[in-house]
Amino acid sequence: MAISINALPNDRDIKQDTGVAAFFSEENFNKLKGIMHTKKVEVHGYLFQEGESAEYMYFVKKGRVKLTKTTDTGNKITLYLHHTGDMFGHITPFQPSVQAFSAEVIEDAEFGVIEQAELERLLLKNGDLAIEFMRWMGAMYRMTQAKFRDLLLYGKPGALCSLLIRMSNSYGIQQGSHIAINYKATNMDLAEMIGATRESVNRMLSDMRKAEVLDIISGTIVIKNMDYLRHTCRCELCPIEICRV
Structure with missing residues (x-):
């Protein structure tokens, strides 16, 4: 996908x-x-x-x-x-x-x-x-x-959550309480960024969609629950010049 x-x-x-x-x-x-x-x-x-x-x-x-x-x-x-x-x-x-x-x-x-x-x-x-x-x-x-x-330190789910936070800082567009990630990538690209397989990224994204952490609308990732992402990766709230892709 x-x-x-x-x-x-x-x-x-x-x-x-x-x-x-x-x-x-x-x-x-x-x-x-x-x-x-x-x-x-x-x-x-x-x-x-x-x-x-x-x-x-x-x-x-x-x-x-x-x-x-x-x-x-x-x-x-x-x-x-x-x-x-x-x-x-x-x-x-x-x-x-x-x-x-x-x-x-x-x-x-x-x-x-x-x-x-x-x-x-x-x-x-x-x-x-x-x-x-x-x-x-x-x-x-x-x-x-x-x-x-x-x-x-926090497994592939933590690495993916951290990556999504970084992408939102670098390419995020605020849409009310949600953030749309304005960047074109494939699941294979995401997998390469966290040292995972494409299949595992597919599965983790699907699980987060079911949990209403994010959605994928017309191919765009929209983050709906940033607190979930931060909790999963034990976010240290680094400044934006550090927390980016």
Whole structure:
């Protein structure tokens, strides 16, 4: 079963307070933009693969990209969905590092690319920018920790409930007391995000529909009982810049 809507969100629909600009002053963010060069990648192309040397960071000017990690059994888990306004990459300034994930473009995209050496020079010259950059890196690490927590501690139902909460923060549209998730995905996509099978996701969604926790209307997931989702995944009420896909 596909979870879809008639119109996907455009850039104005995306909640920009979850993007990288939430961590930087306008002046410092413009300094980052000043060292970016543009790279365009078509859908299904890869920016980098897990284990490659991490020499660049990427700012999403338009399009979408998913970051995945491969388990020791060969299964792929989607840990991040990045869209316009996001920045990602596993650079550790002033020391070599490798990419922790693979980055696959899922919608024709344009990126602002930041080279590690250029970033390091900029941080050395601008102490306030360095502090803001550390704040952003800390938030990214917290987000990764929270997602591994969801995957490991409360089973597949907890992981799915947490994912739905995150999707509502990133793509939710308030409809009275309900929230419609304005994002196109398949049950296989959801399964990859929580390390489950498509069949188990089908079953869990069906159970939640019967319990009136959510509904699926014309292919769109509509959350009706957010408290149930939060209780199931032991929600810690993280700020929105952490609790997102």
